[in-house]
Amino acid sequence: MYRFTNDYSEGAHPQILELMARSNLNQEEGYGNDSLCRQAEQLLKAAIEDERAAVHFVSGGTQANLIALASMLKPYESVISAATGHIFVHEAGAIEATGHKINVVETPDGKLTPDQVRQVVAQHTDEHMVMPRVVFVSDSTELGTTYSKAELESLRRVCTEKHLYLYLDGARLGSALVSAGADLTLPDVARLADMFYIGGTKNGALLGEAMVICNEALQADFRFHLKQRGALLAKGRVMGVQFVGLFSGGLYFELARQANAMAQRLAAGLKALGYAFLTDSTTNMIFPILPNPLIRFLESRYAFYVIAPVDEARSTIRLVTSWATPAEKVDEFVAAVKEWCERSAPCN
Numbered sequence: 001m002y003r004f005t006n007d008y009s010e011g012a013h014p015q016i017l018e019l020m021a022r023s024n025l026n027q028e029e030g031y032g033n034d035s036l037c038r039q040a041e042q043l044l045k046a047a048i049e050d051e052r053a054a055v056h057f058v059s060g061g062t063q064a065n066l067i068a069l070a071s072m073l074k075p076y077e078s079v080i081s082a083a084t085g086h087i088f089v090h091e092a093g094a095i096e097a098t099g100h101k102i103n104v105v106e107t108p109d110g111k112l113t114p115d116q117v118r119q120v121v122a123q124h125t126d127e128h129m130v131m132p133r134v135v136f137v138s139d140s141t142e143l144g145t146t147y148s149k150a151e152l153e154s155l156r157r158v159c160t161e162k163h164l165y166l167y168l169d170g171a172r173l174g175s176a177l178v179s180a181g182a183d184l185t186l187p188d189v190a191r192l193a194d195m196f197y198i199g200g201t202k203n204g205a206l207l208g209e210a211m212v213i214c215n216e217a218l219q220a221d222f223r224f225h226l227k228q229r230g231a232l233l234a235k236g237r238v239m240g241v242q243f244v245g246l247f248s249g250g251l252y253f254e255l256a257r258q259a260n261a262m263a264q265r266l267a268a269g270l271k272a273l274g275y276a277f278l279t280d281s282t283t284n285m286i287f288p289i290l291p292n293p294l295i296r297f298l299e300s301r302y303a304f305y306v307i308a309p310v311d312e313a314r315s316t317i318r319l320v321t322s323w324a325t326p327a328e329k330v331d332e333f334v335a336a337v338k339e340w341c342e343r344s345a346p347c348n
Contacts, residue, residue, distance in 0.1 A: 002329050003303040004266075007172070007259060007284060007322035012206035012242070019245040020206075020238070030234040032057060032223075037240030043247040044198065044210055048190035054213040056222060057239035058231045061171045062091045064197040064209045069134060070098045071225040072165050072195065072218060077133035078103050079167075080120050084110045084142040086169055101130045109279055110141030111151065114158040121162050135159055138169035139184070140176040144281025147176070149184045156192040165215070168196035172283065174203045174256030179282040180264070190214050200242055204255040204323045208239035255323035259284035262321035262330050269334030273347055278307070278316045285320045290337075297340045302333060 003009050011017070028034035041055040058064050065087050069079055078101040081088050087095050088102050095102055103124075105116045112135065121132050135155060140146050147155075159166045168189060173196070177184060189196055194215035200208040213219045226232040233239070246252040263284040267277070270288050278287035289310050290298075295317060298304070307316040321330070341347035 001301060001303055002332075004319040004321065004325075004333070005303050005305060006320050007202045010322060010324040013204040013245075013251065013255060013323060015251060016205060016242050016245045020241050023237075023241055028237045030236065031232050032236035032240065034237040034240060036237045036244055040210070040240040040243035040247065043244060044212065047186050047247055048212060048214075049187040050190045050214060052214075052216060053190060054219040054222060056211045056213075056226060057236055057243065058197075058209050058211055058226070059207055059233065059239070060201060061086070061169065061197070061199060061209055062094055063229065063231050064211050065091065065136075065169055066094045066098065067225050067229045067231055068167055068195050068197070068211065069095055069100065069136070070229070071222060072134050072167065073098075073100050074131075074133070075099055076127075076131055078124075078130040079134040079136050080105065080112070080117055080132050080164075081136040082107045082110050082112055082141070085136055086138060086142060086171070087136055089142070102136075103130070103132055109145045110138075110143035111145055111147060112137055112155065113151075114154050117155065117158050117164070118162065121164075132162075132164065134165045134167050136167050136169065138171065139189075140172045140179070140281075140283040140285070143279045144283045144285035144287060145279055146179055146182060146283060147184060148182075149188055152184060152188070152192050159194075165194040165218075166192065168193045170197045171199040171202050171209070172285075173198055174252050175260055175283040178253050178256045179260055181282060194218060198243075198252075200239070200246060202322075203246070203252060203259070205242040205246060206238075208242050210239075210243055256284075258323045259321050259325065262325040262327065263319065265327065265330045266319055266321065266333060269330070270337065273334075273337060273341060278310075284322070285318060287316050287318055289314050289316050291344075293344065294337065294340050298333075298336060301336055
């Protein structure tokens, strides 16, 4: 059974493993003070075109979000997020466990708008309520959509206007930046966000995310936050070396393009058969709406998530491709749908 459940079912890209093996017996300092983390830090500063930024490496996305937001918020402050945001749905209450409320906004496409941010701020008027302080966005979103440069700039303006921080979850940032029609760049993200992270786990690394702190006011003593939350790893070199591999020769964006290409190949095959989609995703996650009998048929051959019913007859599923997804598996999936269609006309 082939899995389209996520983009981290495979281990790591062979170039990453080769680089890890080559440096394996070199003795290094611990806790991110090694030469590999320093090299990765310089590569990332060059990539974002910001030498003043601080770069830290953590093991996973939930850890990155938890530490970032806890470090940015006073005890009575809150974070604004789309209802589909990872911090609200898929992190077991990690943010709430730090004592911070999430102000949730319902959105049709997983993206926040300036008007929605202003509305949340306007609803919180005095010391009897939490004080919104951080705007949380992810790019790409949990629905596979992406922010344009203009959209992120408009959020930056409202954050400046309302004295808010802008934080970007970049678990699939590579996929967003190389998606069809994207006009946002890594230096743009660094210019607009106070803090963000560049995801490695879901883009070819064995594990690891690179946290980037662009707002210098948030940089001081950040290693204390890392240590307190269990993220300051003795063998931090393991994450540093992977980002050296991802950013020393363009591999990071190459892998993201491959993941996107496989998802869009899937989407094209399903669209040709007449199926609609929940969102217009140009990244490596797509959300086709399929008849329930077809979903049951496909589940006997493939692993994927059923997201929600659309009506009595149809449901939305999520298909995710990775840097390692073979084109033949994509074509086999589309062929399986065609097989079911031939047996069950009309196809939709």
